Amino acid sequence: MKRIQSTGEKATRQGFSDALMELAEENSDIVVLGGDVSPSVKVDVFAKKYPERFFSVGVSEADMMGIAAGLALVGKVPIASAYGEFAAGRPFDQIRQSLAYSELPVKICASHCGITVGPDGATHQSLEDIALMRVLPHMTVVSPADYHETKRAFKASMGVTGGPIYLRYFRDATPMFTGEDGPFEIGRANRLIDGSDATVIACGLQVWEAVKAAEVLDKEGISVRLLNMHTIKPLDTAAILDSAKETGAIVTAEDHQIHCGLGSAVAECLAQGHPVPQEFVAVKDTFGESGNGADLMEKYGVSRTAIVDAVKKVLKRKKSS
């Protein structure tokens, strides 16, 4: 099995920030909206360097999305930055009408997603945002796997002009393994590991968990394919269906509720194209709680051990079906 190495740890939110600063230099239309969480979501560097292109809107995410719409109307490239829960859930109706239905190309850059936001607890653990964003027409939803991929995803978001894009990333420093120049195309999954017994389709931080799970499984003689499904919408249905046909069993892994997320998108695709057994690694329809990220990943079943178990389970089902 191909070994995938980590070259160190950095936060995905830092990847967003670094890519932003790179692009901001060339593209003076880039403007950033800050919702009073600038240091956390790492737009404070932009605010410092480009004060006239940074708009503080206070703690008011609904207003932020509308302001972003207005800026897009006059040709700016607005970056709406917030925590996941307050970027997607709080201003949902505003995103729907003023951005998605109005087809305005705003970049919603959501940090602090998922259960790994940890000690802040359930109110801050955005576990429903993939659902909220992928149900919207004209929306693009991307959840990159590490620092480098977040950089690439942010850069690629500039090419999305027919509507808003939702970029989902995380607070903590996590392993970097997709490489500085890895491939990235919105809507196209990356096959990280080849394998034949089952396919793991993962997004966000679960991709690394899946890498680790694949190593454990490999030792036990189980060969899994791994797809980094960084784009949840538009979904790479071809990659999913090929994997379903070729491996006959699917496990999806995401730091999100079990309903309506990546697993759900994959299930929709399989049901319409090539139904095979699928197991879901996801938070099981419950709110989170305070704790450190690693402990919560274990407790809420979104970790490499959960992926290992799910693969074994789906293989049993594959055999008996």
Added chain:
Amino acid sequence: MKRIQSTGEKATRQGFSDALMELAEENSDIVVLGGDVSPSVKVDVFAKKYPERFFSVGVSEADMMGIAAGLALVGKVPIASAYGEFAAGRPFDQIRQSLAYSELPVKICASHCGITVGPDGATHQSLEDIALMRVLPHMTVVSPADYHETKRAFKASMGVTGGPIYLRYFRDATPMFTGEDGPFEIGRANRLIDGSDATVIACGLQVWEAVKAAEVLDKEGISVRLLNMHTIKPLDTAAILDSAKETGAIVTAEDHQIHCGLGSAVAECLAQGHPVPQEFVAVKDTFGESGNGADLMEKYGVSRTAIVDAVKKVLKRKKSS
């Protein structure tokens, strides 16, 4: 095939209103929150009869959900009434924190859902609300099929005490066919028609469309089972898996986006339990537009003809798989 008859037409929102007035008589803890759409959502009769138990909160749905939470805290049974889009999408974060996470038994009564709201156009056509509500832990989601079932659903909602419930219904008068004393249990699908070739699983207004589709198919020698899946959360997975095993093919039908709705819930269930071919009758990831309800149902592919087509398609897939 068992023929299902309509006994006339009445609006589901009227069913909500009539049930409300019946219960309000006995239960003086019932209070209603009005968001300045009282005549449309038919709580104006309540406001007139029980002015002291009716609270006008103006056009402010976020505030409405919090006020409902507060009323629930002091033992009231709050009915939060609004249009679907403004009942689910506008106050999503408030429903999440103040109701779902706080486990408060508020009844969110959402009228004017789906594409049949018609001439008002896309901004008022709530096609994402099932997604938004079913992704929330502690939430119950019910979408009744006709006037009588909406009455029963509202009455049954009184028994939901561990968290909020979202009742989804519609504006227009539609056929009544579930009967005045039909069976109703939250979380338990009703099998309306027996059949062997495929199963149609429908909710809301699509149940009647499915009834009509089944008649057409019956004439062509195709025998479909019909499940009225009035409860989308908690999902009757046993009924779905039994049908998958017994008929081998599934069509889901809903007046909602194709993603994250009933079809998606069924796909999640099948993927984990018994994968079979499934076709989705739903709005295909696009916003609606103005027009009359019937025309829009045709144009957006959520009608009996779409169901007939989907059944034929899924049967082809069943055979070839």
Added chain:
Amino acid sequence: MTGTNNNQNSIADIAEMGQQIRRDIIKMLLISGSGHSGGPLGLADIFASLYFRILKRDSSNPNWPERDYFFLSAGHLAPVWYATLARAGYFPIEELSTLRKINTRLQGHPAPAYTHGAPGVEVASGSLGQGMSIAVGTCLGLRLDKKPNRVVVLHGDGELDEGQVWESMMTAGHYGLDNLTAIVDRNFCQIDNRTDKVMEIEPLADKWRAFRWNVIECDGHNVEEFIGAMEEAQATRGKPSVVIAKTFMGRGVSFMEDNYKWHGVPPNQEQAKQALLEIPPTKFGDFITFEWEEEVPETAKQS
């Protein structure tokens, strides 16, 4: 009266255009069989004033870079906007009869022109309370580019119940956006009842002032007064201005006037007939003549 040379239009012509727009609204709504009568009728004078005097525009080129931006935050008021846009030359007046029908550009609530909506519409509205945020974003963008375009956003008074409006008012005040003018349609009516019964918003001027706005109050049916208020608003420096325009819902139709029950319903044929009798024809001419209409005076037949 189409085109861009707005300042040439006389007050009398603008007032007459307001009257024509009222007739158009009645006819559109009768044809569509659904939609809002009350608010739109109350706003006819204001819309005539905006499009035939205040706003810098080019109806043959709705995206003219030097245009002023207009946002209708309370999207349900669309009929008055559509009638005005048609009268101002954005699209053929005959198209008014497609309101709310399938495949129309005149969506029940406005959709932007670059999607499936009407020429002249910049962004969607219908879900209340979102328009000022968009206006604020537009103002910030224009200011960043040092552009002189002005931005006008119109709100219903009931709409002010929405918290997002207060968020964006605060933002506009914080940034001192003097390229922004808000208009409040102060008709004291919303769906359920009069505004003080549904949700008291008074003292309204105090509220805006406390949010760092310049407040101008005026009669929204007096074209001259309204235009004066707008000019004063746009001349004010250092802070955004709001024109609180007192109007009557259903203006011009005796049985609709000042009656909140006419918020969201169209007239039936009998009512339309009566309404059209009460709003005399104008020199601009109707976009359609129904069979049942009585002979109209010769002068009003041509536009």
Added chain:
Amino acid sequence: MTGTNNNQNSIADIAEMGQQIRRDIIKMLLISGSGHSGGPLGLADIFASLYFRILKRDSSNPNWPERDYFFLSAGHLAPVWYATLARAGYFPIEELSTLRKINTRLQGHPAPAYTHGAPGVEVASGSLGQGMSIAVGTCLGLRLDKKPNRVVVLHGDGELDEGQVWESMMTAGHYGLDNLTAIVDRNFCQIDNRTDKVMEIEPLADKWRAFRWNVIECDGHNVEEFIGAMEEAQATRGKPSVVIAKTFMGRGVSFMEDNYKWHGVPPNQEQAKQALLEIPPTKFGDFITFEWEEEVPETAKQS
């Protein structure tokens, strides 16, 4: 000083309790390694006053039907609330060391007691701006039942940027809810900067007044003045009252005081040591003594 006979507590005792709560906050945050220092330290005097004088409560029976309702709308301020609840007897003070740790009842942002949260917490908060709506609902329910319980809700000043707060302020004013008292923690700080830099909310008192509230301003570190303000608020009839309490973020710790950068970070050990030197021990005693702490005076060892 636990129990319900609040009015017996002397001003001096309450002030000393405020000081103890500050020590508790420092220790909790040092142990948890994450959480908010600034706001909580600034609110210690207010929380001591609320729980040891103002609120009618029974810590042995948090659901006592005659209790006053307290809502912390700005959930990130939880540390000061938890310390106060522990000191008031709602749960053992030792539990304070579980803040933000897995399986704790002391969630990073408050969860209600009947779910997985702390005794004394009625509803969840953490997503800003939602508390007053809940307070308004509670008031309406109590009023319907003709119950005399009072409702108090506390907001951060940055939190007032959220539109929902203005929605519920309007509702409270509309219904003249005189069983409601709001407290604004006016520390002029939020995450990104001082409030006037992030989003100017002045003239704040004018805003509340224009929303039909009775406004009382006071020094949030002067226990006597704050208690007087609360009493005045609760005696006011016909409209809700707000107590705008001027505080300093990070109060009591020289290097934190009035510095917005301390909004959301915990002290490290060095900083905690320094902070505990600047906030002398009290007669109530600490909930934990770290090895590295210097010998504390005998009087402060017992609670």
